[in-house]
Amino acid sequence: xxxxxxxxxxxxxxxxxxxxxxxxxxxxxxxxxxxxxxxxxxxxxxxxxxxxxxxxxxxxxxxxxxxxxxxxxxxxxxxxxxxxxxxxxxxxxxxxxxxxxxxxxxxxxxxxxxxxxxxxxxxxxxxxxxxxxxxxxxxxxxxxxxxxxxxxxxxxxxxxxxxxxxxxxxxxxxxxxxxxxxxxxxxxxxxxxxxxxxxxxxxxxxxxxxxxxxxxxxxxxxxxxxxxxxxxxxxxxxxxxxxxx
Amino acid sequence: xxxxxxxxxxxxxxxxxxxxxxxxxxxxxxxxxxxxxxxxxxxxxxxxxxxxxxxxxxxxxxxxxxxxxxxxxxxxxxxxxxxxxxxxxxxxxxxxxxxxxxxxxxxxxxxxxxxxxxxxxxxxxxxxxxxxxxxxxxxxxxxxxxxxxxxxxxxxxxxxxxxxxxxxxxxxxxxxxxxxx
Amino acid sequence: xxxxxxxxxxxxxxxxxxxxxxxxxxxxxxxxxxxxxxxxxxxxxxxxxxxxxxxxxxxxxxxxxxxxxxxxxxxxxxxxxxxxxxxxxxxxxxxxxxxxxxxxxxxxxxxxxxxxxxxxxxxxxxxxxxxxxxxxxxxxxxxxxxxxxxxxxxxxxxxxxxxxxxxxxxxxxxxxxxxxxxxxxxxxxxxxxxxxxxxxxxxxxxxxxxxxxxxxxxxxxxxxxxxxxxxxxxxxxxxxxxxxxxxxxxxxxxxxxxxxxxxxxxxxxxxxxxxxxxxxxxxxxxxxxxxxxxxxxxxxxxxxxxxxxxxxxxxxxxxxxxxxxxxxxxxxxxxxxxxxxxxxxxxxxxxxxxxxxxx
Numbered sequence: 001x002x003x004x005x006x007x008x009x010x011x012x013x014x015x016x017x018x019x020x021x022x023x024x025x026x027x028x029x030x031x032x033x034x035x036x037x038x039x040x041x042x043x044x045x046x047x048x049x050x051x052x053x054x055x056x057x058x059x060x061x062x063x064x065x066x067x068x069x070x071x072x073x074x075x076x077x078x079x080x081x082x083x084x085x086x087x088x089x090x091x092x093x094x095x096x097x098x099x100x101x102x103x104x105x106x107x108x109x110x111x112x113x114x115x116x117x118x119x120x121x122x123x124x125x126x127x128x129x130x131x132x133x134x135x136x137x138x139x140x141x142x143x144x145x146x147x148x149x150x151x152x153x154x155x156x157x158x159x160x161x162x163x164x165x166x167x168x169x170x171x172x173x174x175x176x177x178x179x180x181x182x183x184x185x186x187x188x189x190x191x192x193x194x195x196x197x198x199x200x201x202x203x204x205x206x207x208x209x210x211x212x213x214x215x216x217x218x219x220x221x222x223x224x225x226x227x228x229x230x231x232x233x234x235x236x237x238x239x240x241x242x243x244x245x
Numbered sequence: 246x247x248x249x250x251x252x253x254x255x256x257x258x259x260x261x262x263x264x265x266x267x268x269x270x271x272x273x274x275x276x277x278x279x280x281x282x283x284x285x286x287x288x289x290x291x292x293x294x295x296x297x298x299x300x301x302x303x304x305x306x307x308x309x310x311x312x313x314x315x316x317x318x319x320x321x322x323x324x325x326x327x328x329x330x331x332x333x334x335x336x337x338x339x340x341x342x343x344x345x346x347x348x349x350x351x352x353x354x355x356x357x358x359x360x361x362x363x364x365x366x367x368x369x370x371x372x373x374x375x376x377x378x379x380x381x382x383x384x385x386x387x388x389x390x391x392x393x394x395x396x397x398x399x400x401x402x403x404x405x406x407x408x409x410x411x412x413x414x415x416x417x418x419x420x421x422x423x424x425x426x
Numbered sequence: 427x428x429x430x431x432x433x434x435x436x437x438x439x440x441x442x443x444x445x446x447x448x449x450x451x452x453x454x455x456x457x458x459x460x461x462x463x464x465x466x467x468x469x470x471x472x473x474x475x476x477x478x479x480x481x482x483x484x485x486x487x488x489x490x491x492x493x494x495x496x497x498x499x500x501x502x503x504x505x506x507x508x509x510x511x512x513x514x515x516x517x518x519x520x521x522x523x524x525x526x527x528x529x530x531x532x533x534x535x536x537x538x539x540x541x542x543x544x545x546x547x548x549x550x551x552x553x554x555x556x557x558x559x560x561x562x563x564x565x566x567x568x569x570x571x572x573x574x575x576x577x578x579x580x581x582x583x584x585x586x587x588x589x590x591x592x593x594x595x596x597x598x599x600x601x602x603x604x605x606x607x608x609x610x611x612x613x614x615x616x617x618x619x620x621x622x623x624x625x626x627x628x629x630x631x632x633x634x635x636x637x638x639x640x641x642x643x644x645x646x647x648x649x650x651x652x653x654x655x656x657x658x659x660x661x662x663x664x665x666x667x668x669x670x671x672x673x674x675x676x677x678x679x680x681x682x683x684x685x686x687x688x689x690x691x692x693x694x695x696x697x698x699x700x701x702x703x704x705x706x707x708x709x710x711x712x713x714x715x716x717x718x719x720x721x722x723x724x725x726x727x728x729x730x731x732x733x734x735x736x737x738x739x740x741x742x743x744x745x746x747x748x749x750x751x752x753x754x755x756x757x758x759x760x761x762x763x764x765x766x767x768x769x770x771x772x773x774x775x776x777x778x779x780x781x782x783x784x785x
Contacts, residue, residue: 042627045495048638057636063623065494066638067487068517074484078491078499079623081475082449086495086625104487107480265431265602272431272604280431280602305693307601307686308767 008032010041012061021214021221024052026178027120028059030188031089034195035062044087045079047072051093052126070101073108076115087198088115095125098134098158105164109204112169116194117206119160121236122213122228130216134158137231142216157235161208165241169204172197173242177210177233179225190240203244210236246301248386249309251326253294254318254339259373262399263316264295267377270387270395271299279304292321299386314384315347316376318359323347335384337376355383355421362416371413378417389418429604434569434594435460435502437605438528439468441576442500444607446615447526448474449499451488453481453507456540457596458530461502482507486514493523494637496622498580498615500526504596505534505546508554515589516555519654520639522621524583526576527561528592530599533765541765542596542686547742550593551714558651560658561591562665563713565684569603571711577611582665584616586657593713595738597686597767661715668717669709671695676729677706678781682721682747683736684710686767691736694773705777706730713743721750730755731784734777736768737761756784 007013010032018024035041041062048056050069057064067075072090080088090097097105097119105117124142125131131144135157139148149157161175172194176187187209194205210232214224252264261282268280282295296312298304315330316337317323323338327347330336335353338346341360357379363372374396381392396414400406432440439461442450450469452462462478469476475492479485485501489511492499503511508529518525531546533539548554550563562582566572572594579590619629623637641647672695683691688709695705708724710717725733733751735744735758744759751757760776762768 043625045623045625047491054640057638061634063495063625063634064636064638065491065623066521066636066640067490068513071484071487071490071514074479074487075491075494077477077479077484078451078488078493079495081451081477081488082492082497082499083495083624085628103480104484107484268602269431272429278431278602278604281597282600304603304689305696306690306770307597308690308769310769310771 008036010035010061012059014058016059017055018052019215021212021224022052023178023211024120026184027118027209027211028056030178030184030191031091031118032060033188034192037192038195038199040087040195040199043085044089047075047088047090049090049092049096050127051096053091053093053120054127056091070096070099071104072096073101073104073113073117077108077111077113080113080115084114084201087195089195090115090117092117092119093126094119094121094123094133094135098160106167109164109171109206110167110169112171112204114198114201114204116198118191119206119208120211121160121208122211123157123232124213124216126213126216130213135160137235159236161206161236161241164206170244171203171242172205172244174240175208175210175236175238177228177238179210179212179228183238186238197244208236210238247304248299248314249312250297250299250314250316250380250386251294251312252297252316253292253322253326256293258293258318259370260293260318261295263373263377264297266392266395266399267381267387268297269398270392271297273391273395274387276301277304279307281307294322314380314386316380317343318373318376319343320345335380337380337383339372339376341372353383355379357417357420359417362420363413366412366416367409371410374410374413375417375420378414379421382418382421429606431602432569432605433460433600433602434572435530435599436464437569437573438502438576438592438599439464441573441607442526443468443472443474444612445577445580446612447498447500447580448472449492449497450475450501451477451479451485451492451499452501453479453485453503455504455507457532458502458504458528458599460599461528482510483513486511489525490514490518490521490523493518493525494521494623496618496624500528502528502530504530504532505543506537508546508549512549512554515561516557516559517639518589519559519561520557521637522587523637524580524587525589526579526583526592527589528576528594531593531595533763539765540596542738542767543763543765544595544685544687544738545740545742545763546593547713547737547739550591551716551746559654560661560714561589562586562661563591563593564667564711565593565713566598567685567688567709569598569601570605572598573605573607574611577608581613581616586661587621588657593685595686665712666715666717666720667711668720669711670720670724671707671709672699672704673706673708673724675699675704675706677704677727678729678731679705679777680721680724680730680733681705681707681736681777682710682733682743683707684713684743687736687738690768690770691773694770694777697770698774698777703778704729716746716750718746718750721747722752722754725751725754732756732758732780734758734760734780736773736776738767739763
């Protein structure tokens with residue numbers, strides 16, 4: 001009988017530590033599929049963040065480095081500059097990339113470093129227990145905004161895809177979601193494009209993925225998907241924000 | 246035998262440069278040398294000074310409070326450093342810009358109108374080279390021909406500056422031999 | 427090749443290239459910006475990598491990334507910049523990657539000043555970043571020695587898979603002295619196929635490599651820290667370097683001093699010798715590992731009444747001198763840390779006063 005569904009070679013056998021309903025697993029699988037399809041596993045180096053995906057290196061089967069909080073783009077810069085033949089990507093959450101690592105991502109993008117950033121936006125710090133992130137929506141309750149995010153005190157959520165797109169340096173920037181099949185198909189296309197741009201030596205590429213955190217949002221898996229679709233996507237619209245032409 | 250030379254003046258007078266050239270000449274002559282600049286806020290527009298140490302053995306402390314010789318290209322430098330010079334040292338005073346003396350009777354004071362001589366040689370910018378030439382001619386700290394080679398080497402690549410600087414060297418040397426007390 | 431007259435900072439940059447390191451990331455800071463200026467011209471000439479990062483924080487991780495994928499890499503900075511890089515130093519040490527960091531020290535704390543200082547002794551030898559890690563720290567006393575230490579630093583970093591720090595000061599960076607670049611100190615990068623993330627294809631392996639410092643399991647972290655400790659113990663056994671000076675005399679006092687300060691002390695020792703006042707000196711060339719045994723042995727001399735740590739700080743190395751002396755004689759400190767390097771005369775007065783107090 002022909003095998004119609006199998007685990008990508010780039011993905012390991014290890015069971016993930018992610019919570020039920022978390023969409024990190026989907027993002028991991030899409031990256032692994034793309035790496036398989038492009039045949040680049042033997043020259044790819046991933047960079048794991050600090051946050052829920054801190055152990056991401058356990059779930060892939062190629063070389064990995066583990067960064068400090070927010071510093072993955074600087075590490076990717078270091079690798080890519082000395083080994084342009086390697087395919088390098090960072091995998092970062094919203095606390096990591098949009099808060100403590102904002103400086104590193106902006107400058108790496110602005111230099112046009114030829115690596116790929118996969119940015120998982122689920123509006124909260126997951127690993128540390130659901131604290132407010134730079135992407136937390138107005139009035140959204142978190143463990144450090146128990147009365148809801150007060151925008152008059154902490155500002156509006158940061159739209160990372162739009163922010164990076166505003167840089168003049170050519171780049172590929174897209175925002176997609178890993179919520180339902182229709183979104184997931186588009187997300188994979190964006191990730192593949194991002195890696196292809198890197199392989200062609202064209203530009204920096206960043207794909208923001210609208211994701212869920214049912215545990216810290218206090219919702220069931222399905223409620224979380226619906227919440228992300230109804231609350232996040234209107235504020236964080238999907239699409240391609242910048243292409244290098 | 247260790248000799249220390251303090252070069253001092255305004256930023257822009259080429260103070261660090263003549264120190265550099267003398268250090269090169271000292272090295273070419275087979276000595277141990279060290280060139281220690283002033284750096285930091287004072288190099289940005291204010292006074293500039295550097296110290297060159299030339300020695301026949303490994304140089305210990307690069308920090309020297311009392312240099313043997315002084316080349317003062319402006320008045321504040323002379324006022325600051327003249328009292329520190331060791332007895333019997335050479336003190337070159339750029340008399341084009343400095344109207345006072347070192348106020349010492351135990352040093353070999355040399356009044357050189359470096360700016361005027363340089364102007365006549367073709368460019369006031371070469372005043373530093375005039376002073377350096379006068380100093381070397383007087384102190385004989387290195388062979389004068391060697392100094393000439395080092396100046397030439399320094400301006401290699403900017404050939405049109407060489408004749409002016411050669412002339413400045415020559416006039417500085419002559420001034421040193423014709424003056425002094 | 428004959429001697430050339432070079433500024434310390436430029437010579438450090440050239441030394442790295444001559445040692446076979448063609449990758450440099452840095453952020454400008456006085457008094458070492460000339461290294462970056464020099465290498466921004468020089469690296470393209472030799473086909474190397476030069477990048478000015480956006481901050482010392484980022485540069486620390488550029489070094490980590492590049493070292494992690496197996497490249498020879500180095501950076502230079504000065505005190506406040508090293509503080510920012512200390513986070514990365516902790517991670518790089520934890521992940522066991524080789525890299526060379528040069529600190530051309532200036533005065534502190536905070537912005538401090540830009541003149542020479544040795545006030546980062548604790549930071550370099552006792553941590554700076556978090557966790558149980560050590561740097562192999564070498565302290566040059568002149569431009570030629572800085573060149574040689576930089577060239578030796580790369581194979582040492584690879585031998586231990588650990589960062590090596592060259593601890594100089596503003597004067598070493600700014601002064602010019604004649605230098606030679608010994609060809610025999612050029613070295614080939616060591617094989618790193620068993621740990622570096624160089625790409626599985628590149629090293630023809632089906633096993634992936636992982637560069638990380640995270641060990642959530644207590645037993646694993648314990649074992650990891652034991653491995654690191656064993657490396658640092660090996661450094662203590664194999665890498666101690668120091669220069670004895672005037673130890674053949676019957677010295678009344680032993681000076682312990684390093685870097686620029688030790689040159690001033692050497693002049694002081696020479697002047698005192700002429701006066702008939704003998705003083706010995708141990709000049710640590712490695713600050714970690716520290717020449718504890720050499721100092722302990724030196725103070726056993728019958729004539730030696732006191733050990734004096736002379737440093738451009740308010741008393742940091744003196745704690746290691748005390749540890750080394752093990753109570754065999756009194757230990758004193760003399761120093762300054764505002765930016766004025768003490769003169770030989772000041773050193774002489776200090777040493778004489780300490781000896782006098784004891785008589």
